[in-house]
Amino acid sequence: MNKYLIKKYDILDSTNLFALREFANFPDGTIITAQRQTAGRGRMNRSWLSEGKGLYFTIVLKQAKKTEFYSSFSHLLALSISKVLLKYGLKASIKWPNDVLCSSEKFSGKLGKISGILAQASTDTNGLNGIVLGAGINCTQTEVDFGSLLYPAYSIAMLTKLEFSKDTLLKNVLDIFFEFKPSFEKYGFASIYEEYISNCNFIGKEIKISTSSGKEMVKAVEINKDGTLSVLRSGKLEKIEAADILP
Numbered sequence: 001m002n003k004y005l006i007k008k009y010d011i012l013d014s015t016n017l018f019a020l021r022e023f024a025n026f027p028d029g030t031i032i033t034a035q036r037q038t039a040g041r042g043r044m045n046r047s048w049l050s051e052g053k054g055l056y057f058t059i060v061l062k063q064a065k066k067t068e069f070y071s072s073f074s075h076l077l078a079l080s081i082s083k084v085l086l087k088y089g090l091k092a093s094i095k096w097p098n099d100v101l102c103s104s105e106k107f108s109g110k111l112g113k114i115s116g117i118l119a120q121a122s123t124d125t126n127g128l129n130g131i132v133l134g135a136g137i138n139c140t141q142t143e144v145d146f147g148s149l150l151y152p153a154y155s156i157a158m159l160t161k162l163e164f165s166k167d168t169l170l171k172n173v174l175d176i177f178f179e180f181k182p183s184f185e186k187y188g189f190a191s192i193y194e195e196y197i198s199n200c201n202f203i204g205k206e207i208k209i210s211t212s213s214g215k216e217m218v219k220a221v222e223i224n225k226d227g228t229l230s231v232l233r234s235g236k237l238e239k240i241e242a243a244d245i246l247p
């Protein structure tokens with residue numbers, strides 16, 4: 001029996017920000033979901049369009065024995081989402097660290113983002129208390145809704161005629177996430193490593209990345225057991241902890 005409690009809201013500024021504000025009051029495994037967000041946030045300080053056509057939720061995590069595992073819980077959520085999308089008949093893959101992409105014949109096999117994840121730490125004077133792990137999954141948007149985005153984006157409705165409810169989608173994702181959670185808390189990213197990398201399709205390729213030091217081309221060599229990415233940068237092997245892989 002998976003242990004999580006879902007708290008539903010009609011409108012919030014951001015499920016992540018709300019979970020951070022109320023962090024002390026929510027037990028481990030609390031899920032916050034909102035129909036709409038007025039200040040939905042993405043990685044790299046971007047905003048996340050949250051006008052009601054997507055699923056928006058945040059998982060409160062505060063029990064990991066090894067705090068270094070917190071940084072890769074987002075990989076577990078990306079894997080859980082891609083497993084559900086595969087079940088829905090969509091060709092999902094993970095773009096390290098935690099974007100979920102899909103490709104479709106309908107769009108000439110071109111990859112587009114269908115889900116993104118934002119992990120944020122909850123800290124106080126005693127240090128790290130845990131994290132909030134927020135995900136947005138595009139559900140009923142059309143091409144018009146995604147007009148001006150940096151990366152091509154799809155919604156589930158753009159790729160399949162499948163009837164689905166956001167509640168069921170959320171439950172499907174959480175069931176997988178919470179099934180893996182106990183072993184993830186013990187062994188970290190290593191516990192899902194094989195399955196995660198089998199969902200990544202950019203390893204061995206030249207990729208364009210954006211890091212705090214700018215944009216550059218590197219060769220993706222491998223994803224490591226701690227969730228970082230090893231790349232060849234000007235002939236030198238280097239480990240990267242955070243970056244955006246650009247289209």
Ligand code: BTN
Pocket residue numbers: 013014015016017037039040041042043044046048055056057058099115116117118134135136
């Ligand atoms: C990204 O790809 O940049 C991450 C997007 C994360 C969006 C979700 S929606 C639910 C949660 N609340 C937020 O404000 N952000 C995350």
